[in-house]
Amino acid sequence: MEEKINYPLGKTIKRMLKNITATNKKIYLFFVIFTIAAVVYPFFSVALPKVLINELSFGDKASFENILIIVFGYFLLTAIFGYVKSYVLNYSSPMLTLLRIDYIRDMTDKMVSFDYKYAEDAGFGEENERAFRACNSNNNGVEGVYHKLFETPAIFITTIVFVVFVGMLNIWILVGLVINLLVTLLINKGVHQYTYKNKKTLAHSERKNYYYYRTTHDFGFGKDIRVYNFKNRILDNYNKEIEGYVAIHKKIKNKEYALGFIALFTLLISDILTYGILIYKTANGMSIADFSMYIAAVASLSLMLKTLIQDLTTIYVEGQYVHDFYNFMDTDYGEKGGNIKAIADDTLEIEFKDVSFKYPKTEKYIFKNLNFKINKGEKLAIVGINGAGKTTLVKLMTGLFDATEGDILINGVSIKEFDKKSLYSMFSVVFQEVNIIAYTISENIACSSLDVDNERVWEALEKVGL
Template sequence: MENDNHTKIKRSTLDNLKFVFRYIWKWDKSLLYICGFNSIFIAVAPFIWILAPKFLIDELMGIKRVDILIKILLVTLLISAVTKYFIAYLAGAYRMKMSNIRFKFIDVIHEKAMEMDYKHTEDPDVLNAIRIAWRTVSNPHRGIGGILQKIFTILGSLAGFLGYIAIILTLNPLILLYLVVNVIIIYFINLKVNEYEKSQEGKRTEYFRKSVYVSSTMSDFQYGKDIRVYSMKDLLLRKKEYFDKIRTDISEDIESKRYRSDVIDAVLLLLREGIVYGYLIHRVVTGSLTIGNFTMYVATIGGFALWMGNLMKDIAFVKTNCKYVGDLRDFLDIKDEEKVKEPLKVPIQKPYEIEFKNVSFKYPNSDNYIFKNLSLKIKPGQKLAIVGVNGAGKTSLVKLLTRLYSPIEGEIYLNGININQFDQKEYYRLFSIVFQEIKMFAFNVTENIALKDKNINHERVKESARKAGIKEKVDSLEKGFSTSILKVIDEHGIELSGGENQKLALARALYKSGEIVVLDEPTAALDPIAEHNIYLSFNELIENRTAIYISHRLSSTRFCDVIAFMEEGEIKEYGTHDELMEKDGKYASMFNIQSQYYKEENMSKEAAGYGI
């Protein structure tokens, strides 16, 4: 994922931790205060039961004063109870706040995904980057969630670590050195395993994304008919099995390395315990160590090894997971095209004139040009039909006009002003579009038309639905315009047909009432009667606005002012319907072929109607 727009930057662990803490400080400072208080109790907790047994045994081996023994025990129990209570209380409070912080990071990813330049959404590298960024924040035990969990205890562990060192130094500095070397060896082994796991994350994420796609396809009812009719079950299962096998092989490889790390840890533990306990027993036997101190050192050394081992593992964990934070930052730092610093106001003079001037364009990571030196002018209030075979570049033209993509060369003008000079969000407000690929949201009908949940003009919603020819259908539903679309959120939601979805999408465009109307194959899923009705009301729908109508059905072009016939990214023919028919070129040929098809289709329907 390394190009001008999205480059991976090598960042230090400290730099990534600063990034996380900056957001924590911005969103909820109390999380850091809780962490600080917890560190005090975490540091104190292990030494309560390290020192208390020593004092009890010393007293039992000495004067045996009952009142002193009771005081030692009561004070120990009280301090232990208070410490455990605050650790549990602070952990609960921290957990809730930690979840809120993680959810805010998720929101940051969502905002970036919705606002980044559209071209990134069709880039496989960016799709993988989104998936990795999502995994950085979605798992409460890994990525940012894991870092927050470890930071909660690491600071206290570091403070406790100093306490362990102070006690062991009173025994023998060489014992401390030996224990530290053991734990450092384990730290670097764990770090190496964690870094290897991180190095495989990109590949594992890629195949996870592919597996999720196949899984969602198998359970998506939109594909249900194709899966059954074309017997695709075995094909999909094989693909999922293949993707899952690669993921499993990677995971098994990682776990194999982790297992070898654990074996080395166990061997070092046996050596450590044997040497250290042998030394302590020798000191007791020679009379240079009391039983009370023996008990304290046994507890200290056993606790120190475990404490430092866990501390080093936590540090290795944080170091590795900070690299995931780096991946998140790489995603958030994906650069969009530079926006104009002082945008011009969108002209108020309407209807609008649109001009493509010497425009060349190819999609990112592709060498094939869709357009080369394309020039086209759409006059104010003109209704232009763009027709041609599939792959002629019709939809790409719309993407350029709406600034979803930018030309490689050339310029696009609105009323004589380069469209890049306008604020993008303000520019978007000009358009009412029905895209070729229609998407319904799991909202109710009203929200699907208005595309908002506040300040909705309900009368306009109904009027837009009427003009689009979907109101009668909606009125027939039990909940009318409050009926949910899809069953993703509401189990009582409905699934509309392809034609009904197109009508609802048209109602959506009409409700927005943009000054430039773009209809990309808006009647492809409609039956001939519904399509005919749309054509008859086209002027009512568009009114005096500039409009672009894209279709491969040439019968739909006759109500437009002018027609552009496109082929291989070029405008081969341009003129009115009558002019192009008189020219007797490719448009006329395609129109005659399609006309013959519709005549045959209508004759068949008439025959069927008379029972012939």
């Protein structure tokens, strides 16, 4: 059964604008300046041919001074408005990037706090892949939509003015352009919906391809691949995954290519109407100056309509992933926990009371009715064979997983009553698999980038012989 898309674009944009209002209202000021400059700028190139040809039509009586004034005025005005447009756009761009970085901060904060079972669930990653990618790039997702919301109103206003201007000449030219616009917009929407319906298949294929890419590029696997002669097996499987990935994209692109013929047909009709009507009017008395002006106006309108289509499509397509991001952020994945803050200036007493546990989506219990207590200040070593549940015990103790049955108490308080971040701050766990983060050594040791105590860092290094 195909997935139905329920996507409130208006609410998504409203929420994004609300974020600008709360974060940086200056963006609105730059938006107004940019819009004014961007709306005025295209009309100079439409007016120039008519004014210049009118002057040249006087023949020997044409004023060289007037021609210079027209040309110089054109270059001066386009330079001023073009500079303002480009400067404001470039100046505002980092502000929009900062908005995306704030989204990344919020998403990261959620991901390091939600229930650990989601971090180990590949299906969860595939389901939310589009939400995670909403903040990955300057041109897509959150920032891509912000850029288009910043630029598109100017294009929309300019298009409306050109529509009125061309429509006053002949309504059929306008009809042809609008039909082409609507058909192209519907086609782009259809292609996006088709792509979005295949999002889980794409995400699953991308995850498998990434696994093989990581395996084939990690020298750590080199010994095992050679000793056990895995080379051909890995490459064969990798090639199959690549072929599957290409097949999915080919299926989507074939759909886009087939629908593109409809847009091409409507474009052909639009061009026939435009140039046919203008040639007819010129043959029946329209001046060359007016012909040149309308040709420039129609060409500008056609370009504006295409740009408007692309921008609206981008807002619609990328807005879908922003909506997925908001859904991810609004869904409770256990990142909040309770309201009790971390226990300060005291050691911990940990008690397991009738705890039973099985991993999510499994039926086998790792522990059943487990009872024990670790008293304050007590040192305890837990030994056992591989798979006995030692690591699982630590994950339960530190709140990474919730007990399936029973309760875990810290200083007599249920572990569920603690705020998740506060709970994590009370433990320092070193698992058998350690990943070095791309920070300085001191930041890796301190597990923080703020107010690192270098004396404690050196003390820790000396204690472990490093």
